Amino acid sequence: MGQTRVEIDANLSNNRDSETKVEILYPVNHSLISSTDYVNVTADITILGADATNCNATMSFSVADVFILNESESYTHDIGNINRGNNVITMWNMSGGIDGVTNITVISECASDGFIIENLFSFTIYNVSNQDQTSPTLIIYQPENNSRQNNPVSFYYNVTDRSDILNCSLQINDVVTNVTENPVKGEILNFTIWVTDVYNNWTINCTDDSIAKNMVDSGKYNLSINRVPSITTFVIDDPINLIAASNKTVFCNGTITDLDTYSDIVNVNASIFLNGLSSQDLLNTSNHYYNSSCTLLNGFGSDIDFKCGFDMTYFASNGTWQCNATVLDAINATNSTIDNTQVNEMLAIGVYPSVIDFGALEILQISPNDIKINVTNYGNIDLDLDLFAYADLYSDNLSMDCTKGNITYDYERFSINPGDNYNTMNSINNTDNAVHVDLNLSRRQGGQTQDSYDTVYWKLQIPMYTGGTCNGKVVFTAVNS
Numbered sequence: 001m002g003q004t005r006v007e008i009d010a011n012l013s014n015n016r017d018s019e020t021k022v023e024i025l026y027p028v029n030h031s032l033i034s035s036t037d038y039v040n041v042t043a044d045i046t047i048l049g050a051d052a053t054n055c056n057a058t059m060s061f062s063v064a065d066v067f068i069l070n071e072s073e074s075y076t077h078d079i080g081n082i083n084r085g086n087n088v089i090t091m092w093n094m095s096g097g098i099d100g101v102t103n104i105t106v107i108s109e110c111a112s113d114g115f116i117i118e119n120l121f122s123f124t125i126y127n128v129s130n131q132d133q134t135s136p137t138l139i140i141y142q143p144e145n146n147s148r149q150n151n152p153v154s155f156y157y158n159v160t161d162r163s164d165i166l167n168c169s170l171q172i173n174d175v176v177t178n179v180t181e182n183p184v185k186g187e188i189l190n191f192t193i194w195v196t197d198v199y200n201n202w203t204i205n206c207t208d209d210s211i212a213k214n215m216v217d218s219g220k221y222n223l224s225i226n227r228v229p230s231i232t233t234f235v236i237d238d239p240i241n242l243i244a245a246s247n248k249t250v251f252c253n254g255t256i257t258d259l260d261t262y263s264d265i266v267n268v269n270a271s272i273f274l275n276g277l278s279s280q281d282l283l284n285t286s287n288h289y290y291n292s293s294c295t296l297l298n299g300f301g302s303d304i305d306f307k308c309g310f311d312m313t314y315f316a317s318n319g320t321w322q323c324n325a326t327v328l329d330a331i332n333a334t335n336s337t338i339d340n341t342q343v344n345e346m347l348a349i350g351v352y353p354s355v356i357d358f359g360a361l362e363i364l365q366i367s368p369n370d371i372k373i374n375v376t377n378y379g380n381i382d383l384d385l386d387l388f389a390y391a392d393l394y395s396d397n398l399s400m401d402c403t404k405g406n407i408t409y410d411y412e413r414f415s416i417n418p419g420d421n422y423n424t425m426n427s428i429n430n431t432d433n434a435v436h437v438d439l440n441l442s443r444r445q446g447g448q449t450q451d452s453y454d455t456v457y458w459k460l461q462i463p464m465y466t467g468g469t470c471n472g473k474v475v476f477t478a479v480n481s
Contacts, residue, residue: 015050016048016049016050016117017049017050017112017113017114017115017116018047018048018049018050018051018052018053018084018110018112018113018114019047019048019049019052019113019114019116019117019118019120019121020045020046020047020048020052020055020108020109020110020113020120020121021045021046021047021048021118021120021121022043022044022045022057022106022107022108022120022121022122022123023043023044023046023123024041024042024043024044024104024106024123024124024125025042025043025044025089026040026041026042027041027104027125027128028125029125029126029127029128030126030127030128030129031125031127031128031129032129032131033096033128033129033130033131034096034131034132034133034134036096036133036134036162037096039067039093039094039095039096040091040092040093040094041059041091041092041094041104041106042089042090042091043057043059043089043090043091043106043108043123044087044088044089045057045079045082045087045088045089045090045108046085046086046087047082047083047084047085047086047087047110048084048117048118048120049084049117050084050112051081051082051083051084051112052081052082052083052084052110052112052113053081053110053111053112054080054081054110054111054112055078055079055080055081055082055088055108055109055110055111056076056077056078056079056108056109056110057076057077057079057090057106057107057108058075058076058077058106058107058108059075059092059104059105059106060075060104060105060107061102061103061104062102062103062104062105063100063101063102063103065097065098065100066096066097066098066099066100066101066102066128066130067094067095067096067097067102067128067130068094068095068096068097069092069093069094070093070094070095073092073093073094075092077090077092079108082110096130096132096162097130098130099130099131099132099163099210099211100129100130101127101128101129101130102128102130103124103125103126103127103128104124104125104128105122105123105124106122106123106124107121107122108121109121131210131211131212132161132162132163132208132210132211132212132214133210133212133214134161134162134214135161135208135214135215135216136159136160136161136165136185136206136207136208136214136215136216137159137160137161137216138157138158138159138204138205138206138216138217138218139157139158139159140155140156140157140204140218140221141156141157141158141188142154142155142156143155143221143223144221145221145222146221146222146223147223147224148223148224148225148226148331149195149223149224149225149226149331150225150226150228150331150332150333151194151195151225151226151228152192152193152194152195153192153193153194153195153223153225154190154191154192155170155190155191155192155193155202155204156188156189156190157188157189157190157204157218158186158187158188158189159183159185159186159189159206159216160185160186161185161206161208161214162208162210163208163209163210163214164182164185164208164209165182165183165185165206165207165208165209166181166182166207166208166209166213167179167180167181167182167183167206167207168180168183168189168204168205168206168207169204169205169206170191170193170202170203170204171202171203171204171205172193172195172197172200172201172202173197173200173201173202174201177191177193178191178193182209183206191204195223195225197225198224198225198227199222199223199224199225200222200223200224200225201220201221201222201223202220202221202223203217203218203219203220203221204217204218205217205218226260226329226331226333227258227259227260228329228333228334228335229256229257229258229260229264229265229327229329229333229335230256230257230258230327230335231254231255231256231257231325231327231335231336231337232254232255232256232257232303233254233255234252234253234254234323234325234337234339235252235253235254235339236250236251236252236253236272236323236339236340236341237250237251237252237341238340238341238342239341239342239343239344240312240321240341240342240343240344241344241346242312242313242314242316242343242344242346242379242380243314244314244346244348244350244378244379245314245348245350245376245378245451246314247311247312247313247314248311248312248314249309249310249311249312250272250309250310250311250312250341251307251308251309251310252270252272252308252310252323252325252339253305253306253307253308254305254306254325254337255303255304255305255306256268256303256304256305256306256327257302257303258302258304258329259302260329261301261302262299262300262301262302262303262304263299264329264330265296265299265304265327265328265329265330266328266329266330267293267294267327267328268293268294268296268306268308268325268326268327268328269290269291269292269293269294269308269325269326269328270290270291270294270308270310270323270324270325270326271288271289271290271291271323271324272288272289272310272312272321272322272323272324272341273287273288273289273321273322273324274286274287274288274317274319274320274321275319275320275321275322275340279324279326284446284447285313285315285316285446285447286313286315286316286317286445286446286447287316287317287446289310289311289312291308291309291310294306294307294308294309294325295307295308295309306325306327308323308325312343313444313446314346314348314378314379314380315377315378315379315380315443315444315445315446316343316380317343317380318343318344318345318346318380318381319342319343320340320341320342320343321340321341321342321343322338322339322340322341323338323339323340323341324336324337324338325337325338343380345379345380345381345480346379346380346381347379347381347383347478347479347480348377348378348379348478349375349376349377349378349379349383349385349476349478350375350376350378350451350453351373351374351375351376351476352373352374352376353373356371356373356458356474357371358371358458358459358460361460361461361462362462363462363463363464363466363467364461364462364463364464365461365462366422366459366460366461367458367459367460367461370418370419370457370458370459371457371458371459372418372455372456372457372458373455373456373457373458374453374454374455375439375441375453375454375455375456375476376451376452376453377441377442377443377444377451377452377453377478378451379443379478380443381443381480381481382440382441382442382443382480382481383439383441383443383478383479383480383481384436384437384438384439384440384441384478384479384480384481385436385437385439385441385456385476385477385478385479386434386435386436386437386477386479387414387428387429387434387435387437387456387474387475387476387477388428388429388430388431388433388434388435388474388475388477389409389412389428389429389430389472389473389474389475390430390431390472390473390475391406391471391472391473394430394431395430395431397409397430398472399411399412399428399472400412400470400471400472401470401471401472402466402467402468402469402470402471403467403468403469403470404465404466404467404468405463405465405466405467406466406470407460407462407463407466407470407472408463409427409428409429409430410427411427411460411461411462411463412427412428412458412460412472412474413425413426413427413428413458413459413460414426414428414437414456414457414458414459415456415457416437416439416454416455416456416457417457418455418457419457420457422459422461425457425459428474431475434475434477436479437456439454439456439481440481441453441454441481
């Protein structure tokens with residue numbers, strides 16, 4: 001067999017282009033990093049071959065948001081010029097993001113790189129886990145430990161955590177009574193429930209939505225439920241008969257029962273008002289009275305009596321009234337009761353002055369001026385008048401009896417209009433024929449500063465054969481208008 005020989009000439013050179021070698025020092029493969037740990041990626045960049053210029057290193061994640069670079073951080077670091085055989089340590093600072101697993105890769109290169117021989121410019125670590133391993137932070141606002149509360153009870157709390165919150169639950173006497181799914185973290189939240197037992201312990205616990213399902217427990221708090229007082233007996237004056245031109249003290253009385261003992265009662269108030277109104281309406285002496293601090297007395301055990309008085313004016317409206325009493329205990333629990341009464345009608349008047357003085361007159365002379373008699377309504381309904389006169393006895397059919405002779409009814413006259421001529425005025429009459437005066441005098445209204453009154457004007461003529469001193473009586477009778 002023939003052979004051919006080829007001669008090769010080769011010149012070996014000791015020169016080599018720059019080339020980087022990357023090694024990630026921290027973290028290592030399969031690392032588990034807690035979100036609260038200090039987190040960084042540290043890489044060692046070594047130059048193989050010739051001196052290197054304008055070098056950089058770039059880090060990347062295979063899964064986004066598992067870790068998040070710090071605000072001042074960038075993915076690519078400029079590491080400058082590096083001499084052959086030297087190395088540079090560079091570090092990326094970051095924080096934990098979402099729970100998860102990612103690979104981390106660092107690639108480096110230099111402007112002076114040429115032909116790559118060893119392909120060590122990239123380095124990857126695998127399965128680096130970020131996991132929230134810290135329990136949420138739970139703050140309890142109220143109720144305070146060992147407190148007493150009214151039903152329903154509101155339990156206020158705040159929960160914060162790096163992860164979302166999966167749920168929070170309330171336990172009363174070791175029984176889960178309420179669960180809130182996915183509560184909003186960082187806000188004031190509450191459970192509001194009706195608690196059936198008087199004495200209780202309670203706990204709130206919250207679990208985050210991390211892989212670890214971290215949980216926080218508030219620990220046990222003690223709570224007692226306030227027992228709301230009640231008015232077990234209630235009596236109101238009935239009926240109510242007012243007092244003319246004065247005030248009538250009216251009472252609403254009763255007994256309160258509080259199973260937390262009578263000393264828990266701090267106040268009783270009451271309103272009395274005309275039917276059709278309410279205890280929230282404005283106070284008015286015609287139709288609404290209020291006692292802000294009734295009298296408490298005779299406390300024993302769970303019971304205590306109370307007395308609520310009201311000074312009702314003579315012009316208070318007649319009709320059906322209601323008394324509403326409300327009890328208040330030490331932690332502001334209230335309870336009310338209501339009862340009805342009847343305020344009766346009252347016709348009452350005042351007459352002033354009490355003497356109709358016509359002065360000195362001659363025979364057949366008519367009194368020159370009106371004699372004014374004011375009539376005041378001292379009752380609670382509108383009224384008219386019935387007027388009659390007598391000298392000495394109801395049946396004597398005289399207006400006045402004189403030293404000499406007498407004066408009959410026709411000579412004593414009145415009007416409700418000032419300045420009327422004597423001849424147009426009304427004559428007085430006897431008890432059997434009392435003269436009706438359409439006065440239509442209204443009752444005083446709450447808020448008015450003066451009583452309601454009107455005036456009756458009087459004149460007299462002296463008949464023949466009369467002399468001396470004359471005396472008689474005029475009876476003013478209030479009648480329903």
